[in-house]
Amino acid sequence: xxxxxxxxxxxxxxxxxxxxxxxxxxxxxxxxxxxxxxxxxxxxxxxxxxxxxxxxxxxxxxxxxxxxxxxxxxxxxxxxxxxxxxxxxxxxxxxxxxxxxxxxxxxxxxxxxxxxxxxxxxxxxxxxxxxxxxxxxxxxxxxxxxxxxxxxxxxxxxxxxxxxxxxxxxxxxxxxxxxxxxxxxxxxxxxxxxxxxxxxxxxxxxxxxxxxxxxxxxxxxxxxxxxxxxxxxxxxxxxxxxxxxxxxxxxxxxxxxxxxxxxxxxxxxxxxxxxxxxxxxxxxxxxxxxxxxxxxxxxxxxxxxxxxxxxxxxxxxxxxxxxxxxxxxxxxxxxxxxxxxxxxxxxxxxxxxxxxxxxxxxxxxxxxxxxxxxxxxxxxxxxxxxxxxxxxxxxxxxxxxxxxxxxxxxxxxxxxxxxxxxxxxxxxxxxxxxxxxxxxxxxxxxxxxxxxxxxxxxxxxxxxxxxxxxxxxxxxxxxxxxxxxxxxxxxxxxxxxxxxxxxxxxxxxxxxxxxxxxxxxxxxxxxxxxxxxxxxxxxxxxxxxxxxxxxxxxxxxxxxxxxxxxxxxxxxxxxxxxxxxxxxxxxxxxxxxxxxxxxxxxxxxxxxxxxxxxxxxxxxxxxxxxxxxxxxxxxxxxxxxxxxxxxxxxxxxxxxxxxxxxxxxxxxxxxxxxxxxxxxxxxxxxxxxxxxxxxxxxxxxxxxxxxxxxxxxxxxxxxxxxxxxxxxxxxx
Amino acid sequence: xxxxxxxxxxxxxxxxxxxxxxxxxxxxxxxxxxxxxxxxxxxxxxxxxxxxxxxxxxxxxxxxxxxxxxxxxxxxxxxxxxxxxxxxxxxxxxxxxxxxxxxxxxxxxxxxxxxxxxxxxxxxxxxxxxxxxxxxxxxxxxxxxxxxxxxxxx
Numbered sequence: 002x003x004x005x006x007x008x009x010x011x012x013x014x015x016x017x018x019x020x021x022x023x024x025x026x027x028x029x030x031x032x033x034x035x036x037x038x039x040x041x042x043x044x045x046x047x048x049x050x051x052x053x054x055x056x057x058x059x060x061x062x063x064x065x066x067x068x069x070x071x072x073x074x075x076x077x078x079x080x081x082x083x084x085x086x087x088x089x090x091x092x093x094x095x096x097x098x099x100x101x102x103x104x105x106x107x108x109x110x111x112x113x114x115x116x117x118x119x120x121x122x123x124x125x126x127x128x129x130x131x132x133x134x135x136x137x138x139x140x141x142x143x144x145x146x147x148x149x150x151x152x153x154x155x156x157x158x159x160x161x162x163x164x165x166x167x168x169x170x171x172x173x174x175x176x177x178x179x180x181x182x183x184x185x186x187x188x189x190x191x192x193x194x195x196x197x198x199x200x201x202x203x204x205x206x207x208x209x210x211x212x213x214x215x216x217x218x219x220x221x222x223x224x225x226x227x228x229x230x231x232x233x234x235x236x237x238x239x240x241x242x243x244x245x246x247x248x249x250x251x252x253x254x255x256x257x258x259x260x261x262x263x264x265x266x267x268x269x270x271x272x273x274x275x276x277x278x279x280x281x282x283x284x285x286x287x288x289x290x291x292x293x294x295x296x297x298x299x300x301x302x303x304x305x306x307x308x309x310x311x312x313x314x315x316x317x318x319x320x321x322x323x324x325x326x327x328x329x330x331x332x333x334x335x336x337x338x339x340x341x342x343x344x345x346x347x348x349x350x351x352x353x354x355x356x357x358x359x360x361x362x363x364x365x366x367x368x369x370x371x372x373x374x375x376x377x378x379x380x381x382x383x384x385x386x387x388x389x390x391x392x393x394x395x396x397x398x399x400x401x402x403x404x405x406x407x408x409x410x411x412x413x414x415x416x417x418x419x420x421x422x423x424x425x426x427x428x429x430x431x432x433x434x435x436x437x438x439x440x441x442x443x444x445x446x447x448x449x450x451x452x453x454x455x456x457x458x459x460x461x462x463x464x465x466x467x468x469x470x471x472x473x474x475x476x477x478x479x480x481x482x483x484x485x486x487x488x489x490x491x492x493x494x495x496x497x498x499x500x501x502x503x504x505x506x507x508x509x510x511x512x513x514x515x516x517x518x519x520x521x522x523x524x525x526x527x528x529x530x531x532x533x534x535x536x537x538x539x540x541x542x543x544x545x546x547x548x549x550x551x552x553x554x555x556x557x558x559x560x561x562x563x564x565x566x567x568x569x570x571x572x573x574x575x576x577x578x579x580x581x582x583x584x585x586x587x588x589x590x591x592x593x594x595x596x597x598x599x600x601x602x603x604x605x606x607x608x609x610x611x612x613x614x615x616x617x618x619x620x621x622x623x624x625x626x627x628x629x630x631x632x633x634x635x636x637x638x639x640x641x642x643x644x645x646x647x648x649x650x651x652x653x654x655x656x657x658x659x660x661x662x663x664x665x666x667x668x669x670x671x672x673x674x675x676x677x678x679x680x681x682x683x684x685x686x687x688x689x690x691x692x693x694x695x696x697x698x699x700x701x702x703x704x705x706x707x708x709x710x711x712x713x714x715x716x717x718x719x720x721x722x723x724x725x726x727x728x729x730x731x732x733x
Numbered sequence: 734x735x736x737x738x739x740x741x742x743x744x745x746x747x748x749x750x751x752x753x754x755x756x757x758x759x760x761x762x763x764x765x766x767x768x769x770x771x772x773x774x775x776x777x778x779x780x781x782x783x784x785x786x787x788x789x790x791x792x793x794x795x796x797x798x799x800x801x802x803x804x805x806x807x808x809x810x811x812x813x814x815x816x817x818x819x820x821x822x823x824x825x826x827x828x829x830x831x832x833x834x835x836x837x838x839x840x841x842x843x844x845x846x847x848x849x850x851x852x853x854x855x856x857x858x859x860x861x862x863x864x865x866x867x868x869x870x871x872x873x874x875x876x877x878x879x880x881x882x883x884x885x886x887x
Contacts, residue, residue: 075830075832076831148838206821210830211824211828211830212821213833214830214833214836215820215821215829215833216768216812216821216840217769218809219833221834223767223770223771226765226767232762257751275754275758276771277753277762347868348832348868349770349772349778349780349867349869350772351771351772377882396833397832398832398833399868400832401868402743435771438772438774439774466831573881628765633777640828643871647739647869649870650867650871651868651869651874653870654870672774672777673777673778680863680864681859681862681863681872681875681876682863686873687873
């Protein structure tokens with residue numbers, strides 16, 4: 002069946018869009034629509050193969066199933082994208098379901114990156130906003146057309162509300178109309194609603210996944226169970242990049258339940274009938290690693306080298322005026338070195354992946370974040386075409402960037418195991434690769450270590466006259482396919498984002514970058530470059546404000562002349578925090594302080610005011626965080642609030658505790674006793690305020706993170722006079 | 734042959750299952766009760782919280798050999814009490830979960846708290862819940878939902 006193809010303009014955007022229909026009436030499945038835009042449409046127009054998979058399915062059982070092209074890892078995309086469809090469809094929220102879309106870049110391209118299906122950089126809602134609304138509006142128009150034909154009334158007289166189509170004195174559910182709607186032609190154009198008519202967008206309503214995630218029925222990769230499935234646990238090298246010299250599988254195959262011992266690219270896998278048997282086998286396995294291989298450096302060596310590099314100019318990322326000259330001529334000068342450690346993502350669900358390899362297909366079950374890259378990497382490894390690799394999307398128990406692996410590391414590892422079993426003549430055996438917590442924490446792919454060397458000056462009138470910012474650290478893109486997107490003229494944009502686009506009006510400003518290569522695997526970590534640039538810039542600007550004898554909020558406001566959205570969140574946070582009122586004093590022996598920070602990431606603007614108490618023995622408590630966020634139109638304000646609350650707690654864990662260190666190449670932290678998480682008793686009260694906006698929506702999964710640590714550091718400085726320039730915080 | 738009761742059902746542990754197998758992996762791999770989660774394996778995170786004889790324990794550090802014959806085990810799948818219903822309703826009402834992976838453990842711990850303390854203070858909540866890590870840091874809502882559930886029970 003050839004998909005019918007229609008082209009229609011989108012009001013105001015000038016973007017043409019094609020709508021594909023797959024009429025599934027013959028199977029009784031009801032209406033199934035696929036809509037896509039941008040590059041995928043261009044590819045289709047150029048004759049590339051397009052699989053008319055669906056964005057929305059309306060079942061004869063009256064369910065509306067929205068196929069979500071992004072990974073649900075907690076950020077709420079399984080609620081946000083269905084909201085867009087439900088809004089334009091006028092569905093009842095209770096009939097809406099979310100389902101993970103398959104891997105198909107032609108259909109499910111991330112329109113913010115493309116051509117690539119994947120989730121990250123807080124792009125899910127932003128890139129899907131018109132696409133998913135158009136899918137909903139198209140389905141609605143076809144339901145209306147079907148009702149009009151059936152009832153012999155003018156389509157214009159038909160109304161749709163909460164999943165019920167009414168007109169000419171008759172009414173029908175979506176389910177009752179689904180089959181007839183599927184036979185309707187796709188409308189040439191669809192109109193999207195005016196914001197004033199929204200019934201869901203901008204309102205609070207329930208997440209689609211809360212119930213299943215509260216009663217144990219939500220399925221994560223860890224929970225996938227298939228007939229005949231085996232579990233694999235892998236012996237990884239103690240040092241990154243070390244190669245296997247030899248291993249003794251005899252000692253392991255005697256363990257009950259162990260079936261296979263297979264060498265994989267980064268170690269040796271023990272495959273067994275249960276996790277416990279596989280883990281016992283892995284722990285018993287004797288592997289000899291080639292001592293000539295593997296990274297043997299220590300954190301101290303890395304920092305020493307970075308300090309040496311920081312004394313020399315890096316590659317320019319921004320150069321306004323003459324920063325060096327201005328700094329030499331300044332009246333008051335501040336020099337600061339900021340140090341940021343390696344950070345593990347440590348999602349609650351340690352890494353895992355299920356793979357089944359057959360002669361002509363490979364099937365994957367995964368909390369899948371980089372569909373296209375993983376599909377291609379697995380296809381290449383097992384000798385199939387990418388379209389023969391099928392990915393089943395399941396919930397991820399967190400990711401924070403770890404499942405967006407630029408090298409597809411753990412997915413390829415799982416595929417290598419089934420490939421190894423297949424080469425022993427056993428195909429079609431599904432294998433679940435499980436990393437233990439220790440494997441996950443010591444397995445690399447960290448937020449890189451960064452060292453920032455900064456100098457800034459005030460002139461005689463206490464204006465910021467010069468700002469020099471040098472960043473030293475690994476690129477998260479180097480050597481991967483990502484580099485083509487992120488790296489130009491030697492600057493990986495993700496290393497300097499938040500610094501090179503400093504919002505403050507400073508005439509003489511330079512930002513430069515050193516990108517050393519180190520054999521420690523690194524990766525983006527929730528809010529990427531802003532994890533370190535927000536800290537360095539917002540602590541520095543605060544220190545300048547105090548040095549100038551000015552109020553930190555007023556000082557920033559004056560430098561944000563042409564940045565209304567920065568100013569908007571800063572003013573809102575300050576007002577809601579009662580910034581102009583004195584902070585209530587602490588008990589005897591306690592010092593209290595209040596600090597502020599503002600930062601934009603991924604097009605979302607966030608300001609936070611932190612209130613802290615520093616007690617005896619330098620015990621730090623963050624009492625309250627007031628957060629203002631401008632993410633354009635807030636599609637679901639409660640999800641926005643949740644992401645700010647969670648982002649604040651996540652960032653506080655890193656500020657208080659987060660540090661992965663290496664000694665002679667060996668990671669020194671193995672589990673939560675050494676790499677501590679924030680616990681409920683340490684969580685501050687959080688007040689979130691959302692700026693009312695009609696700007697296009699931007700993402701909120703990451704932007705709550707960057708301002709927290711500098712706001713807390715600035716509050717500690719206000720309380721104690723101590724400037725903390727290294728993370729995690731050490732007050733003593 | 735060791736025999737337990739899991740969610741009131743009698744379970745005979747087969748000889749193929751090693752005695753040192755943690756209860757967590759027996760529940761997950763043998764009984765396919767996957768609501769109980771693996772997070773750390775060292776009783777540091779609380780994702781594997783189940784009840785043994787009505788008391789919350791970390792299943793990852795509970796080898797089958799440590800369980801008494803006929804032990805009464807309750808997992809998230811068998812949680813049916815009034816307190817549990819109140820907690821789960823509050824969890825959904827306040828949209829507590831984000832990634833959700835820790836939430837079975839959080840719900841088990843919160844339900845155990847409310848079973849013995851119908852009006853927990855913030856300090857009571859801290860004491861009862863500090864063993865359960867939520868990496869998404871949904872703590873503001875966990876706290877609010879426990880208070881909300883307590884209110885609905887009164």
